[in-house]
Amino acid sequence: MNGMPDLYAEDRKRFVLIVEDEYVNRELLNTYLENDYELLFAETGTEALEIIRSRSETLSLVLLDLILPDINGLEILRRIKQDEDLARIPIIVLTSDIESEVESLNAGASDFISKPYPRHEVIMARVRRSIELSENRDLIRWTERDHLTGLFNREYFYRFAEQYDLFHAKEPTDAIVVDISHFHMINERFGKAYGDEMLRKIGAEILRMSRLYGGIACRREADTFQVYCPHRTDHDVLVRQITDAVNKELHGHVRLRAGIYADVDKSLEMERRFDHAKDAADAIRNSFSTLVAVYDDSLHEKEVFAERLLDDFHDALERKQFTVFFQPKFDIRPDKPVLCGAEALVRWKHPELGMVSPGVFIPLFEGNGLIRDLDNYVWREAAAQIRAWKDTLGRSVPVSVNVSRVDMMDPDLADTLRGIVIENGIDFGDLHLEITESAYTQDAKQIVEVVSSLREMGFRIEMDDFGSGYSSLNMLSTLPIDALKLDMLFIRTAFSEKGNTRMIEITLDISHSLSVPMIAEGVETEDQMLALRKLGCDIVQGYYFAKPMPAEEFSAFLTR
Amino acid sequence: MITLEQLRAWGADTDEALPRCLNNEAFYLRLVGKAVAEPSFDRLREAVEAGDLDKAFEQAHALKGVTGNLALTPIDRPVREMTELLRSRTDMDYRPLLSEIMDRRAELMALCG
Numbered sequence: 217m218n219g220m221p222d223l224y225a226e227d228r229k230r231f232v233l234i235v236e237d238e239y240v241n242r243e244l245l246n247t248y249l250e251n252d253y254e255l256l257f258a259e260t261g262t263e264a265l266e267i268i269r270s271r272s273e274t275l276s277l278v279l280l281d282l283i284l285p286d287i288n289g290l291e292i293l294r295r296i297k298q299d300e301d302l303a304r305i306p307i308i309v310l311t312s313d314i315e316s317e318v319e320s321l322n323a324g325a326s327d328f329i330s331k332p333y334p335r336h337e338v339i340m341a342r343v344r345r346s347i348e349l350s351e352n353r354d355l356i357r358w359t360e361r362d363h364l365t366g367l368f369n370r371e372y373f374y375r376f377a378e379q380y381d382l383f384h385a386k387e388p389t390d391a392i393v394v395d396i397s398h399f400h401m402i403n404e405r406f407g408k409a410y411g412d413e414m415l416r417k418i419g420a421e422i423l424r425m426s427r428l429y430g431g432i433a434c435r436r437e438a439d440t441f442q443v444y445c446p447h448r449t450d451h452d453v454l455v456r457q458i459t460d461a462v463n464k465e466l467h468g469h470v471r472l473r474a475g476i477y478a479d480v481d482k483s484l485e486m487e488r489r490f491d492h493a494k495d496a497a498d499a500i501r502n503s504f505s506t507l508v509a510v511y512d513d514s515l516h517e518k519e520v521f522a523e524r525l526l527d528d529f530h531d532a533l534e535r536k537q538f539t540v541f542f543q544p545k546f547d548i549r550p551d552k553p554v555l556c557g558a559e560a561l562v563r564w565k566h567p568e569l570g571m572v573s574p575g576v577f578i579p580l581f582e583g584n585g586l587i588r589d590l591d592n593y594v595w596r597e598a599a600a601q602i603r604a605w606k607d608t609l610g611r612s613v614p615v616s617v618n619v620s621r622v623d624m625m626d627p628d629l630a631d632t633l634r635g636i637v638i639e640n641g642i643d644f645g646d647l648h649l650e651i652t653e654s655a656y657t658q659d660a661k662q663i664v665e666v667v668s669s670l671r672e673m674g675f676r677i678e679m680d681d682f683g684s685g686y687s688s689l690n691m692l693s694t695l696p697i698d699a700l701k702l703d704m705l706f707i708r709t710a711f712s713e714k715g716n717t718r719m720i721e722i723t724l725d726i727s728h729s730l731s732v733p734m735i736a737e738g739v740e741t742e743d744q745m746l747a748l749r750k751l752g753c754d755i756v757q758g759y760y761f762a763k764p765m766p767a768e769e770f771s772a773f774l775t776r
Numbered sequence: 777m778i779t780l781e782q783l784r785a786w787g788a789d790t791d792e793a794l795p796r797c798l799n800n801e802a803f804y805l806r807l808v809g810k811a812v813a814e815p816s817f818d819r820l821r822e823a824v825e826a827g828d829l830d831k832a833f834e835q836a837h838a839l840k841g842v843t844g845n846l847a848l849t850p851i852d853r854p855v856r857e858m859t860e861l862l863r864s865r866t867d868m869d870y871r872p873l874l875s876e877i878m879d880r881r882a883e884l885m886a887l888c889g
Contacts, residue, residue: 238814240807240842247798283838312841313863332844333796 229254230276230347235264235292236310237284241331245279248336249343253277261287265295272301276347279329281310282320290316290323297324306350308342326350362435364412365419370442373434374486377444380432381482388447388479393493394422394455397471397501399439414466415439421458429454440497442490447479452508459507473500477511495519524569525577529586532564533593539563540597541764542615544773545735545757548749555774557614557648559737559757560598561764562590587620594618595633599640599647601767606642609774616648616678621655624666634673644674650701652680660691668696678735683723692726699755700727704738707758711744717751724752778805778887786850786887793847804846811842812884821878824870832870833862839877850880 232253236242242257249255258264261284268275282289289309296302309320312331320328326346329339360372368376381389396402396418403411422441426433431445455474462470475497480489496511532538541561546553564572581587598615605613623629637644649670656663656679671677676698683703702723710717727734736748739758748756762773780801784790797804816839823832836859843852854876861868
């Protein structure tokens, strides 16, 4: 059903087919109904089926005589009711036998009219009522179905799934969410009409499969479908079959992925079961090789944990649960390394969860923009600490802070940072801004503009994680930066694989040709430090010298 | 052309049939003319003579719908009787019933002219 058929228009006569081989009976019905309906006639079963098929969309009712010269009327009734496209058409059976009446009703007839005919008003009323009932039913179906694919919509699906449970209480059942990977790209590249066609086709395939497996299906939203069916272990085959069928027909390259909550816990609310399946599907969103992911509790725990962290974030910020730690940086060019600054690193001491790893909460906050608030907090804390060290120790300790990609999109970034510097009475040069290399490569033009203006104000810019992105040499030469910070991974691989330091040498060559110092982080041993010094690295940070530490500890470190 | 009075005198229940024809006398009489010429009569005779009870049942059943609707009682009564006997495929000689049906039909045909 793609649109409401216009046969519902009030001012239009409905089409009614009269299947009757006896002239007299046909004429009588014609006389009763011709004023109110557009009448069609068939004298044989074959003729009737032809008309019904060709007018399946517009036919409002069939009046069907049971005794026909070729095909038995009951047989015609069964064929219509078993045909998905025709089953909606109401049928009134014309018969002179009580037995046939019961049989017809059981076979799906809406009503019957006995012979000899009752008063014509009775016939007219029955015809009208059957059409009304069927149109009302169509309207209900209209609201319970997704208009594009004809599948149930989500709300009805959950209700049907609950019904399904009643009849399959003890059978293991799977909740499945099928997603189209990067569907928005399909819409963008090929247009909405093609995208819709693809959704329809996928919907049809999913419906076919779900029926084959004895389950039910719906369109959850946009490009997401749901299936509830008896438990099985070959869902990957199913997903591949649907994908192949769709791609073959539409000459496409669509990729489907499925999240499965297998053998669902039936004490769980129906929607939760599909949320689990959705979580599993989302977990492989960016994987090109994995078609199917099965939900497990650890995934759920991870989700719940992430949810908890997001919920607690603002509270944590207000209650100062976030602490800024400082990790010293050393200039290793002199024989005796000299402390030359620090990197500010945030730690979260959650009152109930304890220390939460930044490896967990930073990607989480980066994902939804909360990182801006956190970065801002760290900048202020770091600036205040720089001020404090100036006041108590009489020395300037430059601190590098992280500036995330989302911060770079903030038009107020420069004003905010300037405000922090001025409020705390520190120098612009005291705050080093670490911007990750991948930010430059993703949005080069905009980033370069922002960074240039920050640099003109006096901030020092460090390119973080250098070597992890794909900067072109050409671009590097024009970048406004004051230091390169070597990706920690280089140090790890270089010193774990028999001292293969070739990549470090290359990056050092780059830093030298740009005339900016190279900072290496993650340095853990004296050997590593000495090797880096030999290669020409300028500044080093890592456990070899010191772990990140709270400000008070760092103060003691400074006065040592 | 047959009249309503003739039809009534012959035995049709015109009071029952006329309202079914929206009290349109001409329409009723026209349908009677059509009914009496129904090929089902001949098909019924052929089936009975051939001893094909299935076919005979179908034809009797079809006729019953027409004779009932037009309340052609003298034909309708034996047609009904025959239909019920044929429904259970009663093993009997159907020729007397058939003769009655065909005789009444011949009378009506003569009246219709």
